[in-house]
Amino acid sequence: MIVLDMEWNRGYDKKPLNEILQIGAVRMERPGGPIVDVFNACIRPTVHKKFDLGAKKLPELGAFKASHQRFPGAAEAFRAWCGGDRVFAGWGGGDIETLNENCKYWGLAPFEAGEFFDFQRAFAHAVGADQQIALWRAAEYCGIPDVFDYHSAVNDAMYTAVLSRWLTQEDLAWRPQPTPPKRRRAALRLTQVPFPRQARQRLGPTATPEEVLDARSSRTALCPLCGRKQGIARWHFIAPKEGRTAQQYYGVFTCPEHGRFLCRLTLTRREEDGLWLGRRSVPEVTPELTQEYAAALDGGVHICRGCGRRRRKKPARPAEPGAGES
Numbered sequence: 272m273i274v275l276d277m278e279w280n281r282g283y284d285k286k287p288l289n290e291i292l293q294i295g296a297v298r299m300e301r302p303g304g305p306i307v308d309v310f311n312a313c314i315r316p317t318v319h320k321k322f323d324l325g326a327k328k329l330p331e332l333g334a335f336k337a338s339h340q341r342f343p344g345a346a347e348a349f350r351a352w353c354g355g356d357r358v359f360a361g362w363g364g365g366d367i368e369t370l371n372e373n374c375k376y377w378g379l380a381p382f383e384a385g386e387f388f389d390f391q392r393a394f395a396h397a398v399g400a401d402q403q404i405a406l407w408r409a410a411e412y413c414g415i416p417d418v419f420d421y422h423s424a425v426n427d428a429m430y431t432a433v434l435s436r437w438l439t440q441e442d443l444a445w446r447p448q449p450t451p452p453k454r455r456r457a458a459l460r461l462t463q464v465p466f467p468r469q470a471r472q473r474l475g476p477t478a479t480p481e482e483v484l485d486a487r488s489s490r491t492a493l494c495p496l497c498g499r500k501q502g503i504a505r506w507h508f509i510a511p512k513e514g515r516t517a518q519q520y521y522g523v524f525t526c527p528e529h530g531r532f533l534c535r536l537t538l539t540r541r542e543e544d545g546l547w548l549g550r551r552s553v554p555e556v557t558p559e560l561t562q563e564y565a566a567a568l569d570g571g572v573h574i575c576r577g578c579g580r581r582r583r584k585k586p587a588r589p590a591e592p593g594a595g596e597s
């Protein structure tokens with residue numbers, strides 16, 4: 272069994288690739304068993320020019336920049352190291368997907384998992400949590416000493432492997448209840464009416480990402496067809512890798528006459544002063560956009576502050592003596 276972890280960089284450009292910077296893995300005899308071998312590859316970034324915020328914080332960033340290894344060589348070395356083993360595990364299921372996304376980008380064959388164990392999902396079940404638990408938190412919970420830096424792929428693979436000692440067969444077999452498809456279909460029902468191209472809006476700068484998301488100007492949108500003002504109450508986002516801030520947010524507003532429209536908000540952090548900026552658009556409804564939004568619905572949600580304000584109940588007025596009897 273191979274327990275793997277990847278570190279990557281999304282960059283800020285239009286190339287839609289989470290470029291892998293490090294492949295880390297350990298080999299175990301079985302879940303909870305001893306670690307018998309280690310694989311680590313630091314990869315020189317060649318796709319994106321800039322590092323995103325999460326990538327900038329990676330403890331081994333210097334090693335990636337200094338590395339002479341490119342992704343294709345590292346991936347093939349990893350494939351050779353895996354040998355015939357097709358049982359994979361990870362903390363969450365995203366790493367092998369990202370690995371295969373990179374393989375596709377470079378024209379390499381994908382890694383096909385005969386079986387995949389999501390130790391994060393199993394761990395949530397083991398401790399009775401109703402949400403995913405960060406790797407460092409799980410390790411802290413189990414009293415595993417944090418002698419190695421997190422967010423180094425090889426260390427995270429090692430922590431993931433060690434944590435599997437806390438998992439039972441039942442935890443490993445557990446699957447969450449699927450989201451009822453009906454709710455999803457309703458949420459995805461965006462307007463099919465074509466509308467004119469909408470101007471982009473700039474938001475911020477603000478000190479925190481939340482202030483951009485909560486700003487009145489971010490949460491107010493005009494129907495592209497009739498110009499009526501509508502509100503956005505929440506932003507959905509594709510869950511970012513641990514410890515990072517999501518960059519793309521999706522919010523819906525409804526015009527009673529023209530239907531549901533999707534706003535996309537992109538957050539960036541300004542290099543010079545660290546302030547947060549938002550760019551908001553109402554893009555054309557395409558199958559790709561609907562797919563992005565569906566993925567965001569399965570991810571995280573930011574409920575905007577101040578959205579419930581108008582609905583707040585007034586304190587009940589104490590009955591005055593004699594009132595109501597005229």
Ligand SMILES: [Zn+2]
Pocket residue numbers: 494495496497498499526527528529530
């Ligand atoms: Zn309208």
